Amino acid sequence: MTAAATTTAVPARTYKAYGRPAWRRFLLTREMAIIALLVLVVVVSLAVVPHFDSPLTVTYLLRDIAPILLIALPMTLIIITEEIDLSVASIVGLSSVMTGLLTHGGWPFPLAALAAIVVGLIAGVFNGFLVTVVGLPSLAVTIGTLALYRGIAVGLLGTTAITDFPQDWTELAKANIPGTPVPAIMIPFVILAIIFAVLLHFTPFGRTLYAIGLNKEAAAFSGIDVGRTKFVLFTLSGTVAGFAGVYFTLLYSNARGDNATGMELQVIAAVLLGGVSIFGGRGALHGVIAGVLLIGVLGSSLRLAGITSDIINVITGVLLILSVVSASLLAWLQKRRSAAIGRKKGQAGVSSPSERATR
Amino acid sequence: MTAVATPPTAPAAGTSAASRIVKHIATARETGIVIALLLVILFATLRNPAFLFSSDGFRDLLLTPSLLLLVAVGQAIVIITRNVDLSVGSIVGLTAYLTGRLFIDVQGIPVIAVFAAGIVFGGILGVINGALVAFARVPALVITLGTMYIYRGINVAWTGSNRINASDLPADFRGLGTGQILFIPILTIIAVVVLVVAAWYLRNLRSGRELYAIGSDPAAAHLYGLNVTRRVIAAFVVSGALSGLAGVLFAARYGTVSSGAGLGWELQAIGAAVIGGVAISGGVGTVWGAAIGAYLLLTINRALPILGIDDFWQRAVVGVLILGAIVLDRVLAVRQHRRLIAQREQAR
């Protein structure tokens, strides 16, 4: 029953901080609802889907969604500041092509990988420059750079695919942590996740992100350098996408211009599913990670059950819409109820952007 | 205005003596893209006269962008209201397949009924988008991202491994896809008629102007008493219906419809609108711009191989164009801002 109790999706914007006991504030959040849903899906899958309980499931699942997990970290921060980065998948492709070209050109692999990550960083800097220095809307900018980076990637490599990478490195990308079914890529991911979580939830820098997302002008007047903050975030996003590109290349031993096409939408869908508000100012990393895992586990479980990819897409779409609509719906229900009860005490049901609570 | 309006013909600058019109054309945001489009056509034609001066070349120049034009016009209307519609590509795919199925399953169905069905079906899909966006008060980006997945999934599930082959469609319907009236392809005529109607509506009717008001400042529009919910839903319905029409015409033009029809069109349509000066933040832009943007995008795609540029670089060029367009808009906006300040200072 407690499991069911935690699946509530109480919109966080409708109460003042500390209006309720701590256990409730912790358990009754969007993030917890997603985590509970994830647990439920895993439990049900274990019970009814054949072969879901094999350790291979864990290996394949985490291997496949590792790039999305990685990119979702900086994406969360960007969306919290009310911006968006649609060019990440193209940066993955570009970084993949750079890795391939440089390795092919005789560079030692670590150097080529480093260069590819730097290319990702430069791509991120360029996004950040256009958004913050020139002052353009990030949606338009990153639709442009989505086409630009993908075009460069496809243009550089033309028709060929580079498939010849040092065995040691491709083995490493596919290796598991000794004695477990967990892929080794999870080690850098966990380290990055801890860094991002600390950055977002336990540093002044992280608090400024929420402040920017809630109200840019107010943040600027309270002494936050909004431009610089966003610039840093886009740079981080590009760098992590660059790293994901190197990993992607090794995982499939394959550098191609069209690698990871369409991944940007998967990342954004997962981040939004994880309870990050596209209006900015709201979200937490544990929800996002659960969101990515939820989409991954659903896909893996349904594939094992012999359900085709189209149905998986429909379910992803429905979940995404439900996750955003449910919040609005609950707020609306509450508003109606408080209106019906007619208590004047605090008008608790009305949520307005100005009094959103971040947690 | 109309002089600038018809992309296929060169803008007859100053046909009217009124200097006001000339000045308007010279300073219009759309003029820049028209010039870019004409330059592309000029260079491609210099390299290979067949690009413009063979009957096929002229036909394809007008024909290829017609479908994207329809989708881009709908997209522009949605973007003007400060929303975005990512599901258009999936709607095109669904209605294209529906068109084929209607011809196969309903023997002797009149072509006009199929058109109506496609438009209505697209409109219904648009209602779903609009209702979710307007009533749930959630950003269109999230909702239409969700419906993009859902509609495409339904499309793939419905199509399965079937596909519509050209032989399944009646010859007179397919003739629409390639037929011409006075050297102008029928599809282009349909697209231009839609464009003119949409432009006239946005420019001259109260409800059209309200779309701009909503996009400029939704809160103010609401406080002023505009029916924001209804207008936003209407914008999505128009976008869906036009994508539906494009889907029907897709079947006519290409004859073969598999579950991948219209894949990736959403970004092309948004790109066309943005290149055409429709600001992603809403309230600014015209459907003319979006239409010319669509022409520019696809004409460049066709011109690059002729200019000897490897067609793998096409997407990079498109990216540069989009970035160039938004930077240009920004520069113009800043300049105008400064000019207005200067005027105010002088007025004192």
Added chain:
Amino acid sequence: MFEFTRSRRAGVIAALAVGVTLLAAGCSGTSGGGDSTGGSGGDANLSITMLPKNLGNPYFDTSTKGAKAAAAEFKGTLDEVGPSEASPTSQVSYIQTAAQQGAGALIVSANDPEAICDALNEAKSAGVKVVTFDSDTNKDCRDLFINQATADGIAKVQVDEIATQIGDAGEIAILSASANATNQNAWIETMKTLLASDHPNIKLVEVAYGDDDDQTSFDKTAALLQTYPDLKGIISPTTVGIAAAARYLSTSEYKGKVALTGLGTPNQMREYVNDGTVTSFALWNPEDLGYLAAYAAAALIKGDITGKDGDTFDAGKLGSFTVGKDATVLLGDPYVFTKDNIGDFDF
């Protein structure tokens, strides 16, 4: 307090809904699961997974039909799975799923010779027999490759056809599938060699890529005809490409003036052969190809063959086949379709 119960109810309903969905999924999944054991091979696991390049491609629909017919004959099960778009990495998760399900064998047409290699090797080490057909991977990631025809044979038939149709002189172009398609690239290389050695007056001006996408191929055909006004012929060694090119030609001013040949299916090309746009084109029978691949997979599962040179196995109505060099089985010579014989085929 009040709100809490209300929202909790919504949560429970949502949870139940997901649970029910998954339950339904699970039930439907167990029935088609990979644990079913075939009857004829004693305890051999004759559950086969067929993974074409993409779903919704008539060519692969036909090959799957053949494979299913074969599976029915040797009393195995055959499930078709696959991505909706033919991208190189999209097949990996399906290969992994088949390995997890403990399929007896996997029949794959590779979108990319390398990208799925590791996944196939992992499947092999999990005990799945891997048969490639139509488009091969590297030879060390599979047990057997079912070759529809030799690259030389396919390239030669197309070059011969185009040469006779354009009078052995003039400019031609090639409209291929995706730039990484293993088989297309091999054929194009052979065609280039053949053109250089036997047809000095034919000039290959461009190889365009339509990505096996109907619309792209259609637009690329238009671009080719415009870019090269003196073009005499087009070879399209892919079923999607040739159909799109034929459709463009049939309504354009070039109909009958620019020759088109390549690999196509009779049902797609019937109209264009009959209206004179296309004189001839070639292919093998994809249904037979799928049929043979399924029988080869069954022979591997039962242990009748291991894939070494000289192994022979029986493929139902097609007779007996011998494994050749590089663990390859050859279906036969390509077949040329013309106005006279196209009516005899339906695929």
